[in-house]
Amino acid sequence: EAQVTQNPRYLITVTGKKLTVTCSQNMNHEYMSWYRQDPGLGLRQIYYSMNVEVTDKGDVPEGYKVSRKEKRNFPLILESPSPNQTSLYFCASSLFGTSKVEQYFGPGTRLTVT
Amino acid sequence: GENVEQHPSTLSVQEGDSAVIKCTYSDSASNYFPWYKQELGKRPQLIIDIRSNVGEKKDQRIAVTLNKTAKHFSLHITETQPEDSAVYFCAASKRANNDMRFGAGTRLTVKP
Numbered sequence: 001e002a003q004v005t006q007n008p009r010y011l012i013t014v015t016g017k018k019l020t021v022t023c024s025q026n027m028n029h030e031y032m033s034w035y036r037q038d039p040g041l042g043l044r045q046i047y048y049s050m051n052v053e054v055t056d057k058g059d060v061p062e063g064y065k066v067s068r069k070e071k072r073n074f075p076l077i078l079e080s081p082s083p084n085q086t087s088l089y090f091c092a093s094s095l096f097g098t099s100k101v102e103q104y105f106g107p108g109t110r111l112t113v114t
Numbered sequence: 115g116e117n118v119e120q121h122p123s124t125l126s127v128q129e130g131d132s133a134v135i136k137c138t139y140s141d142s143a144s145n146y147f148p149w150y151k152q153e154l155g156k157r158p159q160l161i162i163d164i165r166s167n168v169g170e171k172k173d174q175r176i177a178v179t180l181n182k183t184a185k186h187f188s189l190h191i192t193e194t195q196p197e198d199s200a201v202y203f204c205a206a207s208k209r210a211n212n213d214m215r216f217g218a219g220t221r222l223t224v225k226p
Contacts, residue, residue, distance in 0.1 A: 033214075040123070042203060043158070043216040059115075059215070090157060101146065103214070105157040 002027045006091050006106035013081055014114055021076045021109050023091030030096040032074040033058070033103070034066065036087040043090065049074055050096055081113045116141040118206050120217025128225055133194050135220045137204035138186040144206040147187050149178060152201045152219075161202075162189070194224045 004025045013019055025032065033048040035058075045058030049068040063085055065077040074093075078085060091106040117140040127133050139147075148163035164171045164178045164187065171178050175194075180187040191198055201221050207214040 035216075040218055042120070042218040043205075045214065102148070102160045102163070105159070107157055 002104070004091055004093055004104050004106040006089075006109050008109060009107060010110050012112045012114065015082055016080050019078050019081060019111075021078075021089060021091075021111070023074045023076065023093075023106055024072050025074075025091075025093040025104070026072065027093065027095075027104065028071065029093035029104075030071070031103075032068065032091065032093045034064070034074070034076050035090045035092065036060065036085075037090060037108075038087050046076070046089075081111075083113050085111065086113050087111060116144060116206055116208065116213065116215040118204060118215045118217045120204050120220055122220060123218065124221045124223070126223045126225060127194055129194060129196060131194055133191045133198070133222055133224075135189045135202055135204070135222070136186060137188070137206075137217050138184075139206040139215075140185065141206070141208060142182075142185065143208045146207040147178070147180060148205050148207075149176075149189050150203045150205065150216075152203065154200070158203060191222075194222075196224050196226050198222060199224045 007022045030051045034046040035043040037043050044060045046064050047066040049055045055066050089109045092103040094103045120137045145166040150158035151161045152158040162178050164180050175192050177190045201219045203219050204217040205214050
């Protein structure tokens with residue numbers, strides 16, 4: 001089954017404790033992206049990647065890191081989480097350079113930083 | 115950079131009525147405009163999209179229109195049903211994938 005998976009789905013952590021949210025897709029998509037969703041603000045792009053070893057900042061990259069060592073995985077790293085990073089996070093993937101550009105979203109990760 | 119504004123933020127209609135959600139964008143180079151539906155507790159899913167070389171696209175009860183000159187596009191849902199209740203997001207992108215900017219969302223409630 002074609003899908004995007006994220007882990008964990010829920011996470012409560014404390015300020016300053018490094019964490020990683022994993023994202024994996026099995027559709028051989030070149031493009032992957034991370035978004036955060038906050039009430040009234042829609043989906044804001046954090047980082048995106050157009051292929052292996054190619055990453056770029058989105059609108060709200062501060063406090064986040066990503067890596068793209070393999071095509072299928074795109075982990076989101078919070079080196080020192082702060083309460084303002086409490087949010088719902090979505091990973092998404094799609095083909096790139098073709099007419100089929102639908103973004104497939106993962107199930108979401110709800111992060112709470114206390 | 116691109117800025118996408120979406121209105122209204124909430125919309126309540128009676129079952130069977132039509133619903134219209136409008137978005138404006140700022141960057142005239144944007145050429146791809148998808149609409150996503152997010153049901154409560156679920157992930158966003160693409161419901162329809164339109165490219166800048168097309169003025170209108172329909173898929174059963176949903177349609178999207180694009181006015182490139184005015185830089186706005188709209189989602190139209192006819193004969194609404196309770197299962198259409200969700201948050202709808204518009205987005206605009208200059209290239210097919212990256213640089214995608216989303217609107218703040220519209221919470222649609224269809225009352226039976």
